[in-house]
Amino acid sequence: DAKTTQPPSMDCAEGRAANLPCNHSTISGNEYVYWYRQIHSQGPQYIIHGLKNNETNEMASLIITEDRKSSTLILPHATLRDTAVYYCIVRALSANQAGTALIFGKGTTLSVSS
Amino acid sequence: DSGVTQTPKHLITATGQRVTLRCSPRSGDLSVYWYQQSLDQGLQFLIQYYNGEERAKGNILERFSAQQFPDLHSELNLSSLELGDSALYFCASSEQGGSLSGELFFGEGSRLTVL
Numbered sequence: 751d752a753k754t755t756q757p758p759s760m761d762c763a764e765g766r767a768a769n770l771p772c773n774h775s776t777i778s779g780n781e782y783v784y785w786y787r788q789i790h791s792q793g794p795q796y797i798i799h800g801l802k803n804n805e806t807n808e809m810a811s812l813i814i815t816e817d818r819k820s821s822t823l824i825l826p827h828a829t830l831r832d833t834a835v836y837y838c839i840v841r842a843l844s845a846n847q848a849g850t851a852l853i854f855g856k857g858t859t860l861s862v863s864s
Numbered sequence: 865d866s867g868v869t870q871t872p873k874h875l876i877t878a879t880g881q882r883v884t885l886r887c888s889p890r891s892g893d894l895s896v897y898w899y900q901q902s903l904d905q906g907l908q909f910l911i912q913y914y915n916g917e918e919r920a921k922g923n924i925l926e927r928f929s930a931q932q933f934p935d936l937h938s939e940l941n942l943s944s945l946e947l948g949d950s951a952l953y954f955c956a957s958s959e960q961g962g963s964l965s966g967e968l969f970f971g972e973g974s975r976l977t978v979l
Contacts, residue, residue, distance in 0.1 A: 791901075791952060791973070793866060793954055793956070793971050793973055794907070794970045795866075796968070796969075799967075837907075849914070849958035849968075850912075851909045851968075852897075852956075852968055853909055854907035854909075856906055857906075
C-alpha cells in the first residue's frame with residue numbers, strides 16, 4: 751500500500767472547520783483514500799473514504815486532488831469531541847471477499863479547544 | 865458500539881506468563897484482524913483471519929499466535945510475555961463479502977500490562 755504523510759499535530763478552535771491534509775504521492779489507480787480516527791485509546795473509527803471524487807457524509811468531507819496525490823479531510827464544525835488522532839490510509843480493496851488490513855501511520859493529533 | 869466484542873478489557877500479568885485475548889466479530893463478518901498499539905509503536909497490524917484461515921501476517925512475533933474458530937470468534941495467544949508486550953490489543957472485523965466500503969470495525973481493545 752502507498753505511504754502517506756500527515757502533519758503530526760494541528761489545532762482548531764471549536765466551531766471552526768478543521769482541515770486535515772494528507773499527502774499520498776505514490777498512490778496507485780486502484781487505491782482508495784481512507785480516514786479513520788482514534789479518540790483517546792478507543793478503537794479506531796471509520797470516517798470516510800474515496801477514490802477520486804469528493805465525498806461527504808454526516809461526519810466529514812473528503813477532498814481529493816485531481817492528480818490524487820493529496821487529500822484533505824474537512825470537519826465542518828469541529829467540537830471538543832473531535833479531539834483525536836486522525837489517520838489517512840491508502841489501500842486497495844481486496845479482489846476477494848477476505849478484505850485487506852489497514853496499515854496505520856502515525857496520523858495527525860487534532861486538538862480542538864474552546 | 866461497533867458490534868465487535870473483546871475480552872478481557874484489562875489484564876495484568878507477569879513476565880514469562882501466557883495470556884489469551886478473545887474477540888467476537890460483528891454478526892456475519894468473516895474476517896478478523898488483530899492490532900497491537902503500544903506507546904512507541906503506534907497501531908501495528910499483527911494478523912488477519914478469514915473464515916478460519918490465516919490470510920495475512922503483519923508484525924506478529926513468533927511468541928504470539930492466533931486462530932479463528934468455526935463460530936468465527938478469534939483468540940490471540942501471547943506467550944513468554946515480556947515487559948515490552950504491554951500494549952492495547954485491538955480486534956477488528958470487516959463486512960461480509962468484502963463490500964465496497966472496505967470498512968473495518970474495531971473493538972474497544974484489551975489492555976495488557978506485563979509486570
